[in-house]
Amino acid sequence: MPKALTRDELQAQTRELIVSAAERVFLARGYHATTIAQIADEAGRTHGSIYGNFAGKEDLCLQVLRRHFQHVLEGLSTAVLTAAGETAKMSATQQQWEKLLEEPAWIRLAADFTIATRSDPALEKSNRDTIDGFTAGIRILILAQANTLGVQAVDHELLERAGAALLATGVGLAVGYALGATSHELTVASFLDSVELWFRRMDIQSQPFPDRVDDHQG
Incomplete structure (x- = not known):
């Protein structure tokens, strides 16, 4: 059986997923046109998940x-x-x-x-x-x-x-x-x-x- 991820490992995984999604959106739209909603959609996460890991x-x-x-x-x-x-x-x-x-x-x-x-x-x-x-x-x-x-x-x-x-x-x-x-x-x-x-x-x-x-x- 695969070992279950710890809470810290899950959070690190989530943060990496969000950062990777943010990278794609920022590069496609530019800094000013990018919104948290767009990043959340790209990452497949909620707004709460984004703000739970990053200040904004x-x-x-x-x-x-x-x-x-x-x-x-x-x-x-x-x-x-x-x-x-x-x-x-x-x-x-x-x-x-x-x-x-x-x-x-x-x-x-x-x-x-x-x-x-x-x-x-x-x-x-x-x-x-x-x-x-x-x-x-x-x-x-x-x-x-x-x-x-x-x-x-x-x-x-x-x-x-x-x-x-x-x-x-x-x-x-x-x-x-x-x-x-x-x-x-x-x-x-x-x-x-x-x-x-x-x-x-x-x-x-x-x-x-x-x-x-x-x-x-x-």
């Missing part, structure tokens, strides 16, 4: 986006960290970036959700935690590439700035592409240029320059 539409969309882009980041991390050599790592970065651009519906959904909830104090911490998680992942990839380039020591402040800059650049370019403001070729080339520029800057920063004038000196 905003919470559901956050879970959908977090799950998807965590998967994207994991794919990028695996591809870059397992690639051998600078050229291979840059090639892996390009392939993963182009893969992300092939799904503009996800980019538009993330942009719509972020704009719609930017002033919601209840979601502020969750949004911040999500962004911090992605930034931390990007910093790990930067360190991996820096090690490949033979950079012996990366300045912590420079690493923080590189992570923030690449995340912002990637988001901006992706949204621009999803909205039709830039071409695929320009979007890919611009992001790779930014990656290479930051790597080069860290490489230069790590080299000794005895005659360099400190920026903070008069």
